[in-house]
Amino acid sequence: LKSRILALKDHLVELRRHFHMYPEIGYDLERTSSFVARYLKDLGLEVKEHVAKTGVVAVLRGAKPGKTILLRADMDALPLQDLKQVSYKSRIDGAMHACGHDGHTAMLLVAAKLLCDVKERLSGNVKFVFQPCEEKFPPGGALPMIEQGVLENPTVDAAFGIHLWTLLPAGTIGIRAGTIMAAADEFHVNITGRGGHGAQPHLCKDPIVISSHLIQMLQTLISRETDPLDSAVITVGKIESGTAFNIIPETAHLEGTVRTLSEQTQKSIQLGMRRIVEGVEKAFDVKCELDYRVGPPPVVNDLEMTKLAQSVAELVVGKENVIEVEPSMGGEDMSFFLKKVPGVFCFVGASNPEKGIDKPHHSPYFDIDEDALLIGTQMHVEIALKFLGG
Numbered sequence: 001l002k003s004r005i006l007a008l009k010d011h012l013v014e015l016r017r018h019f020h021m022y023p024e025i026g027y028d029l030e031r032t033s034s035f036v037a038r039y040l041k042d043l044g045l046e047v048k049e050h051v052a053k054t055g056v057v058a059v060l061r062g063a064k065p066g067k068t069i070l071l072r073a074d075m076d077a078l079p080l081q082d083l084k085q086v087s088y089k090s091r092i093d094g095a096m097h098a099c100g101h102d103g104h105t106a107m108l109l110v111a112a113k114l115l116c117d118v119k120e121r122l123s124g125n126v127k128f129v130f131q132p133c134e135e136k137f138p139p140g141g142a143l144p145m146i147e148q149g150v151l152e153n154p155t156v157d158a159a160f161g162i163h164l165w166t167l168l169p170a171g172t173i174g175i176r177a178g179t180i181m182a183a184a185d186e187f188h189v190n191i192t193g194r195g196g197h198g199a200q201p202h203l204c205k206d207p208i209v210i211s212s213h214l215i216q217m218l219q220t221l222i223s224r225e226t227d228p229l230d231s232a233v234i235t236v237g238k239i240e241s242g243t244a245f246n247i248i249p250e251t252a253h254l255e256g257t258v259r260t261l262s263e264q265t266q267k268s269i270q271l272g273m274r275r276i277v278e279g280v281e282k283a284f285d286v287k288c289e290l291d292y293r294v295g296p297p298p299v300v301n302d303l304e305m306t307k308l309a310q311s312v313a314e315l316v317v318g319k320e321n322v323i324e325v326e327p328s329m330g331g332e333d334m335s336f337f338l339k340k341v342p343g344v345f346c347f348v349g350a351s352n353p354e355k356g357i358d359k360p361h362h363s364p365y366f367d368i369d370e371d372a373l374l375i376g377t378q379m380h381v382e383i384a385l386k387f388l389g390g
Ligand SMILES: [Zn+2]
Pocket: 098, 099, 135, 361, 362
């Protein structure tokens, strides 16, 4: 298999660079999804388009009956200007594949091609799921695809997904049983005080001073109310208030994110945040509104599926290159698939400092070591073969 994938390397890189040059965002993946659907139809697969707007699903039926495994790739890019200088840089102004989803799409297409070649050996089915809108929740792409029946006909027994990962070097695979990525919630707070002259605070209710108290208090939900051995993050990423140095503004608006590794901690931080916001409202005699938007749950890997993926990973990159990673506080809506069926999500190392490829995800200079594409493709194929006993 390794040599067959190696023979397809140029093709794989060409596909990835095509998606890289023409990134699309959110649900607006017309060009990408029709390319994907065309490719899958040319392989002779049953293809369903427009699942959750631009999602694409294809089914490969093996020669013998058996279970069904779902392999998932996300296809969306980010609203970001590509600043790197390479021949395949984004041709679309303000859009960029800065998370590696171009690679995910390319790897799964080539995996589909390879699995089609060996369908005589398969007992059961492979369902290829190409998802839109992973980067923006709500509603994301996974949940609406599930609601539109992607786990039925044939019924899915297990799911597998990959994220190319520049926090790990190319040639390695990161995996762990249990929680591997965090729940990712979003919150907005509106404080309505009373504006006036900067020299007369006693006649005003200053929403900027109140915001600074609120931000400090929110951090105590982590430092004083969360088990130190558990992990959680509250980040206020945006504050909007004021127009000039000598004016106390009328309002302040805060936005941020909450990351947690268990649904229990997610719940307790949400409740704590509400309690603190209500307390600040009373303490400062202002109006303080919290809009808390629950995002995707933690990504939780099934134990048996993790063992299977681990053994496949050892085959692909060697035991010494399979790393038991700590959970990432990043979020991923792959979690919705893994809540419904046992499955596993893993990180395929994609950085290579020697080639100058070492930028974090979502950086305007983000790139991947394309050698990692071979590893991801092989993972998809081998997992399907092993799960279906091919
Ligand atoms: Zn991302």
